Amino acid sequence: xxxxxxxxxxxxxxxxxxxxxxxxxxxxxxxxxxxxxxxxxxxxxxxxxxxxxxxxxxxxxxxxxxxxxxxxxxxxxxxxxxxxxxxxxxxxxxxxxxxxxxxxxxxxxxxxxxxxxxxxxxxxxxxxxxxxxxxxxxxxxxxxxxxxxxxxxxxxxxxxxxxxxxxxxxxxxxxxxxxxxxxxxxxxxxxxxxxxxxxxxxxxxxxxxxxxxxxxxxxxxxxxxxxxxxxxxxxxxxxxxxxxxxxxxxxx
Numbered sequence: 526x527x528x529x530x531x532x533x534x535x536x537x538x539x540x541x542x543x544x545x546x547x548x549x550x551x552x553x554x555x556x557x558x559x560x561x562x563x564x565x566x567x568x569x570x571x572x573x574x575x576x577x578x579x580x581x582x583x584x585x586x587x588x589x590x591x592x593x594x595x596x597x598x599x600x601x602x603x604x605x606x607x608x609x610x611x612x613x614x615x616x617x618x619x620x621x622x623x624x625x626x627x628x629x630x631x632x633x634x635x636x637x638x639x640x641x642x643x644x645x646x647x648x649x650x651x652x653x654x655x656x657x658x659x660x661x662x663x664x665x666x667x668x669x670x671x672x673x674x675x676x677x678x679x680x681x682x683x684x685x686x687x688x689x690x691x692x693x694x695x696x697x698x699x700x701x702x703x704x705x706x707x708x709x710x711x712x713x714x715x716x717x718x719x720x721x722x723x724x725x726x727x728x729x730x731x732x733x734x735x736x737x738x739x740x741x742x743x744x745x746x747x748x749x750x751x752x753x754x755x756x757x758x759x760x761x762x763x764x765x766x767x768x769x770x771x772x773x774x775x776x777x
Contacts, residue, residue, distance in 0.1 A: 545600040550593040553612040585626035630663035634681035638711035645762035649777040652681040685715035699724045702743035739763040
Protein backbone atom coordinates (compact mmCIF):
# COMPACT_ATOMS: atom_id res chain seq x y z
CA UNK A 526 0.00 0.00 0.00
CA UNK A 527 1.29 3.45 -0.86
CA UNK A 528 2.41 5.58 2.12
CA UNK A 529 1.07 8.67 0.37
CA UNK A 530 -2.52 8.02 1.52
CA UNK A 531 -1.77 8.15 5.25
CA UNK A 532 1.88 9.20 5.41
CA UNK A 533 3.64 12.40 6.33
CA UNK A 534 2.24 14.52 3.50
CA UNK A 535 -1.23 12.91 3.25
CA UNK A 536 -4.60 14.60 3.65
CA UNK A 537 -5.34 12.84 6.95
CA UNK A 538 -2.30 14.39 8.66
CA UNK A 539 -3.17 17.86 7.38
CA UNK A 540 -6.70 17.54 8.79
CA UNK A 541 -5.58 16.17 12.16
CA UNK A 542 -5.67 18.65 15.06
CA UNK A 543 -2.29 19.72 16.42
CA UNK A 544 -1.42 17.85 19.63
CA UNK A 545 -1.28 19.46 23.05
CA UNK A 546 2.20 18.92 24.50
CA UNK A 547 3.37 18.53 28.08
CA UNK A 548 5.16 21.87 27.71
CA UNK A 549 1.83 23.49 26.75
CA UNK A 550 0.24 22.17 29.95
CA UNK A 551 3.22 23.29 32.05
CA UNK A 552 2.86 26.84 30.73
CA UNK A 553 -0.90 26.79 31.35
CA UNK A 554 -0.35 25.49 34.89
CA UNK A 555 2.01 28.37 35.66
CA UNK A 556 -0.72 30.78 34.56
CA UNK A 557 -3.93 29.35 36.01
CA UNK A 558 -3.01 27.34 39.11
CA UNK A 559 -2.09 30.36 41.30
CA UNK A 560 -5.49 31.86 40.51
CA UNK A 561 -7.43 28.66 41.19
CA UNK A 562 -5.63 27.74 44.42
CA UNK A 563 -7.92 29.52 46.89
CA UNK A 564 -9.29 28.59 50.31
CA UNK A 565 -8.42 25.01 51.21
CA UNK A 566 -7.48 24.01 47.65
CA UNK A 567 -3.75 23.37 47.17
CA UNK A 568 -2.40 23.02 43.63
CA UNK A 569 1.22 22.41 42.73
CA UNK A 570 3.38 20.90 40.01
CA UNK A 571 6.19 18.64 41.27
CA UNK A 572 8.92 16.74 39.46
CA UNK A 573 8.71 12.95 39.37
CA UNK A 574 11.56 10.74 38.13
CA UNK A 575 9.24 8.36 36.31
CA UNK A 576 6.35 10.58 35.25
CA UNK A 577 7.99 13.96 34.76
CA UNK A 578 5.99 16.99 35.96
CA UNK A 579 2.98 15.94 38.03
CA UNK A 580 -0.02 18.05 39.07
CA UNK A 581 -0.84 17.54 42.76
CA UNK A 582 -4.35 18.47 43.91
CA UNK A 583 -5.16 18.52 47.63
CA UNK A 584 -8.38 19.69 49.26
CA UNK A 585 -9.35 18.40 52.71
CA UNK A 586 -9.61 14.59 52.47
CA UNK A 587 -9.45 14.60 48.65
CA UNK A 588 -6.13 14.35 46.81
CA UNK A 589 -4.87 13.37 43.37
CA UNK A 590 -1.59 13.18 41.44
CA UNK A 591 -1.80 13.40 37.65
CA UNK A 592 1.18 13.49 35.26
CA UNK A 593 0.95 16.50 32.97
CA UNK A 594 1.78 14.26 30.02
CA UNK A 595 -1.46 12.33 30.72
CA UNK A 596 -3.42 15.60 30.77
CA UNK A 597 -1.77 16.61 27.49
CA UNK A 598 -2.77 13.28 25.90
CA UNK A 599 -6.34 13.59 27.16
CA UNK A 600 -6.58 17.14 25.82
CA UNK A 601 -5.26 16.00 22.44
CA UNK A 602 -7.82 13.16 22.33
CA UNK A 603 -10.55 15.68 23.20
CA UNK A 604 -9.32 17.99 20.38
CA UNK A 605 -8.59 20.87 22.74
CA UNK A 606 -7.32 23.96 20.95
CA UNK A 607 -3.52 23.81 21.53
CA UNK A 608 -3.28 27.61 21.85
CA UNK A 609 -2.33 29.00 25.28
CA UNK A 610 -5.91 30.15 25.79
CA UNK A 611 -7.38 26.79 24.80
CA UNK A 612 -5.07 24.75 27.05
CA UNK A 613 -5.57 27.16 29.97
CA UNK A 614 -9.36 26.87 29.62
CA UNK A 615 -9.17 23.07 29.49
CA UNK A 616 -6.91 22.90 32.55
CA UNK A 617 -9.20 25.28 34.44
CA UNK A 618 -12.18 23.08 33.60
CA UNK A 619 -10.31 19.98 34.79
CA UNK A 620 -9.57 21.59 38.16
CA UNK A 621 -13.15 22.82 38.54
CA UNK A 622 -14.41 19.28 37.94
CA UNK A 623 -12.39 17.86 40.86
CA UNK A 624 -14.22 15.76 43.51
CA UNK A 625 -16.23 17.61 46.16
CA UNK A 626 -14.87 17.37 49.75
CA UNK A 627 -17.23 16.38 52.56
CA UNK A 628 -16.94 19.72 54.36
CA UNK A 629 -17.80 21.65 51.19
CA UNK A 630 -20.86 19.47 50.60
CA UNK A 631 -21.94 20.02 54.22
CA UNK A 632 -21.61 23.79 53.84
CA UNK A 633 -22.95 24.36 50.32
CA UNK A 634 -24.53 21.16 48.98
CA UNK A 635 -27.90 21.34 47.22
CA UNK A 636 -30.26 18.42 46.56
CA UNK A 637 -31.25 17.72 42.94
CA UNK A 638 -32.83 14.84 41.06
CA UNK A 639 -30.47 12.91 38.80
CA UNK A 640 -30.31 9.54 37.07
CA UNK A 641 -29.54 6.69 39.46
CA UNK A 642 -27.39 4.89 36.86
CA UNK A 643 -26.38 4.92 33.21
CA UNK A 644 -29.53 3.16 32.06
CA UNK A 645 -31.48 6.39 32.76
CA UNK A 646 -34.54 4.47 33.91
CA UNK A 647 -34.97 5.97 37.39
CA UNK A 648 -34.12 9.15 39.28
CA UNK A 649 -33.06 9.81 42.85
CA UNK A 650 -31.80 12.60 45.06
CA UNK A 651 -28.17 13.64 44.75
CA UNK A 652 -26.12 16.29 46.57
CA UNK A 653 -24.33 18.68 44.24
CA UNK A 654 -22.09 21.70 44.80
CA UNK A 655 -21.91 24.66 42.43
CA UNK A 656 -18.59 25.77 40.96
CA UNK A 657 -19.34 28.54 38.52
CA UNK A 658 -21.92 27.14 36.10
CA UNK A 659 -21.05 23.55 37.04
CA UNK A 660 -23.08 21.38 39.42
CA UNK A 661 -20.61 18.80 40.75
CA UNK A 662 -21.88 15.60 42.40
CA UNK A 663 -20.74 14.76 45.93
CA UNK A 664 -19.87 11.22 46.99
CA UNK A 665 -19.18 10.67 50.72
CA UNK A 666 -15.58 9.82 51.57
CA UNK A 667 -14.84 6.36 52.92
CA UNK A 668 -14.32 7.66 56.45
CA UNK A 669 -17.59 9.56 56.77
CA UNK A 670 -20.09 7.87 59.08
CA UNK A 671 -23.75 7.38 58.27
CA UNK A 672 -25.03 10.09 60.60
CA UNK A 673 -22.72 12.67 59.02
CA UNK A 674 -23.90 11.64 55.55
CA UNK A 675 -27.50 12.09 56.66
CA UNK A 676 -26.76 15.57 58.03
CA UNK A 677 -25.25 16.62 54.70
CA UNK A 678 -28.31 15.33 52.83
CA UNK A 679 -30.81 17.00 55.15
CA UNK A 680 -29.01 20.35 54.86
CA UNK A 681 -28.84 19.97 51.06
CA UNK A 682 -32.60 19.38 50.97
CA UNK A 683 -33.23 22.50 53.03
CA UNK A 684 -31.10 24.61 50.68
CA UNK A 685 -32.81 23.09 47.67
CA UNK A 686 -36.18 24.37 48.85
CA UNK A 687 -34.85 27.96 48.63
CA UNK A 688 -33.44 27.74 45.09
CA UNK A 689 -35.29 30.14 42.80
CA UNK A 690 -36.33 29.39 39.24
CA UNK A 691 -38.50 30.54 36.34
CA UNK A 692 -42.11 29.43 35.89
CA UNK A 693 -43.67 29.41 32.40
CA UNK A 694 -47.20 28.31 31.60
CA UNK A 695 -47.94 26.65 28.26
CA UNK A 696 -51.62 25.67 28.17
CA UNK A 697 -52.19 22.91 30.76
CA UNK A 698 -48.42 22.49 31.36
CA UNK A 699 -46.28 24.39 33.87
CA UNK A 700 -42.58 24.47 33.06
CA UNK A 701 -40.07 25.19 35.85
CA UNK A 702 -36.45 25.92 34.94
CA UNK A 703 -33.29 27.36 36.43
CA UNK A 704 -31.82 30.26 34.44
CA UNK A 705 -28.15 29.35 34.90
CA UNK A 706 -27.68 25.70 35.92
CA UNK A 707 -30.33 23.44 34.32
CA UNK A 708 -29.80 20.60 36.82
CA UNK A 709 -31.00 22.89 39.63
CA UNK A 710 -34.54 22.99 38.21
CA UNK A 711 -35.38 19.83 40.14
CA UNK A 712 -34.28 21.36 43.47
CA UNK A 713 -37.75 22.83 43.89
CA UNK A 714 -39.15 19.31 44.33
CA UNK A 715 -37.47 19.14 47.73
CA UNK A 716 -40.50 21.21 48.82
CA UNK A 717 -43.01 20.31 46.08
CA UNK A 718 -45.95 22.03 47.75
CA UNK A 719 -44.26 25.39 47.12
CA UNK A 720 -44.17 24.70 43.40
CA UNK A 721 -47.84 23.69 43.40
CA UNK A 722 -48.68 26.97 45.16
CA UNK A 723 -46.83 28.98 42.49
CA UNK A 724 -48.52 27.04 39.69
CA UNK A 725 -51.95 27.65 41.24
CA UNK A 726 -51.15 31.37 41.61
CA UNK A 727 -50.36 31.44 37.88
CA UNK A 728 -53.88 30.22 37.16
CA UNK A 729 -53.32 26.50 36.55
CA UNK A 730 -55.29 24.09 38.70
CA UNK A 731 -53.59 20.70 38.45
CA UNK A 732 -55.79 17.71 39.20
CA UNK A 733 -53.79 14.62 40.15
CA UNK A 734 -50.50 16.46 39.49
CA UNK A 735 -47.55 14.64 37.93
CA UNK A 736 -44.09 15.87 37.07
CA UNK A 737 -41.98 14.82 34.08
CA UNK A 738 -38.33 14.87 35.17
CA UNK A 739 -35.52 15.07 32.65
CA UNK A 740 -32.32 15.84 34.58
CA UNK A 741 -30.46 18.86 33.18
CA UNK A 742 -33.72 20.15 31.63
CA UNK A 743 -36.82 22.04 32.84
CA UNK A 744 -39.48 20.23 34.84
CA UNK A 745 -42.86 19.75 33.20
CA UNK A 746 -45.81 19.69 35.62
CA UNK A 747 -49.30 18.71 34.49
CA UNK A 748 -52.27 16.52 35.26
CA UNK A 749 -51.80 12.77 34.93
CA UNK A 750 -53.13 12.44 31.37
CA UNK A 751 -51.21 15.38 29.93
CA UNK A 752 -48.01 14.33 31.74
CA UNK A 753 -48.33 10.81 30.30
CA UNK A 754 -48.59 12.24 26.77
CA UNK A 755 -45.60 14.50 27.35
CA UNK A 756 -43.47 11.61 28.61
CA UNK A 757 -44.51 9.47 25.67
CA UNK A 758 -43.83 12.10 23.04
CA UNK A 759 -40.44 13.37 24.23
CA UNK A 760 -37.42 12.02 22.43
CA UNK A 761 -35.33 12.09 25.61
CA UNK A 762 -35.12 9.70 28.54
CA UNK A 763 -37.40 11.00 31.29
CA UNK A 764 -39.32 9.92 34.37
CA UNK A 765 -43.01 10.65 34.98
CA UNK A 766 -43.79 10.74 38.68
CA UNK A 767 -47.01 11.35 40.62
CA UNK A 768 -46.63 14.08 43.20
CA UNK A 769 -47.03 11.64 46.09
CA UNK A 770 -44.06 9.58 44.93
CA UNK A 771 -41.54 12.43 45.28
CA UNK A 772 -41.21 11.89 49.02
CA UNK A 773 -40.23 8.24 48.47
CA UNK A 774 -37.33 8.80 46.07
CA UNK A 775 -34.06 7.47 47.43
CA UNK A 776 -30.66 9.12 47.73
CA UNK A 777 -28.00 8.24 45.22
